[in-house]
Every structure is written in C-alpha cells, then in structure tokens.
Amino acid sequence: MKADLHIHSTVSDGSDTMAQIISAAKEKGLDAIAVTDHDTVSHLSQIPDCADLRVVAGVELSAVHRESNTQAHILGYNIQKPRIISDIARPILEARNRNSERQAELLMEIGFRIDLGKLKRADGKYLYKQHIMDWLAATGQVPDMFGDFYQNTFKRGGICAFDIEYTDVFEAVRAIKEAGGLAVLAHPGRQQNFRLIPELVRSGLCGLELNHPANSPKDKETIRDCASRFGLFLTGGSDYHGRYEARPLAVGDFLSEACGVKAIVGQV
Secondary structure (H helix, E strand, O other): EEEEEEOOOOOOOOOHHHHHHHHHHHHOOOEEEEEOOOOOOOHHHOOOOOOOOEEEEEEEEEEEEEEOOOEEEEEOOOOHHHHHHHHHHHHHHHHHHHHHHHHHHHHHHHOOOOOHOOOOOOOOOOOOOOHHHHHHHHHHOOOOOOOOOHHHHHHHOOOOOOOOOOEEHHHHHHHHOOOOOOOEEEEEEHHHHHHHHHHHHHHOEEEEEEEEEOOOOHHHHHHHHHHHHHHHEEEEOOOOOHHOOOOOOOOOOOOOHHHHHHOOOOOO
C-alpha cells in the first residue's frame, strides 16, 4: 500500500487545496495520504470520502524542548478528541499570525507595498511568512520566494528573523495521546533531536518519520536503530507544501514504511 503520510494544504502553509492534493495523489497512484496541517485540526471536517483513496486527517504540532531550546515537530494521527488538540494549538496559530503581521509591517516600513487585507491566509485566518513572500513575488517586488531576499530577510539575522514561543514538546506528545491519537516525531534529521526520543517515548511517542527529504542516510540508520530499541513504528511522507517550499517535491515522492501504514491507515 503506497501512502504519503505528511502533506500540508491551504489550511496551514501549503499552496494547494485539499481537492488539488487528492487529485495529485490519485494521479500518482497512491492508496492513502495524510493531511497534517500545522497546529490545527480545522481540516478534519473538510476531509472528503474518496472511493479509491484513503484520506487521513492529521496534525503537525510545532514544539520545542525548553531546556535545550531544541525544536521538534510532532505529527498526530487518528485524533479522536480534536478539542484537546485545538486547545494546545490555538495559541501557536494566534502567536504566529501576530508574528507574521509584524514582519509584514516592518517590510512596509522600509518601502515594500503590502496589502494585509489581500494576503492569502491559512484557513482564511492566519498569516504565515510564506504568504508574505508569495505576495512579494507575485507583485514583482522580489524575484522569487526563497532566494537571497528570503534568506537575508527571514534568516541570517534579517529584520524579519524572529520567531514565536512554541509548545513544550512533551506536552504536545501527551496532548495527542490524550486526544486518542498516535504521536510521531517528524523529520528528526532536520532538527537533529534524536536525544529527545527516550523521554518522548515515556510521554507516549508511538513512531518516527523515516522517509523524509530532510533525513540523510546516516539519519535513517539512527532512526531505524531507535525504532528497534524503543518498539516504534516507522512512517514517511513528502512534507509537501506545493510552491510554498524551496525544494521542489510532489505528493508521493516519499512514502511511509508498511508498519506505519498499518498503524495509521489500518491496512497494508
């Protein structure tokens, strides 16, 4: 069974709608996908019934290990009590929106033309930096979305290089577990947060994301070893964001291991 279990839509920081993602998955010949939008479960009610494609609603919680200031993203699948996830995620959405609006205001102060009322927003409500960059590129004020301007403005100590405070990573795992879901550590190779795994397991972690564009071959060896030691299943996905991602990827470019499909989708 071919399943891409890490995809983002316009409900968070993806450029494609749910319908476009489903169409792409069918064209790729996938059997299942999971839409794992950032810090929201509002898309749970938007998942359509598809006769030839299983569509799983998930979430990706943005979190941090406070003692070491190490970032960690926690994927949650098969959420039974979405209110619990909404309660922990809503402050992140609101803080990110305020943060992004401040970034847009700073850019306007130095001469960029931005109409906050016309910017695209996640779920029609929440502004991300990707939406700001999309506007600047579409209006010809910057040459592209993720080139030198982006790196020098939103990274590398630029005027918009500031972020928000995220949820405690252990609270994120416990919230997913309390909501009846399965918690998976997303792309550990990206944040190099392997040392958090033992304590995350004690908090209720169920799986690790193995197949992901940010995980190197060495990272994958470590992930497999950790999964074996702690009895975790392995997943995978493209982390698709459409044109809101610097690296060109398509739905289905990275697929889940069979054990992850069985745990999350229920069949292989």
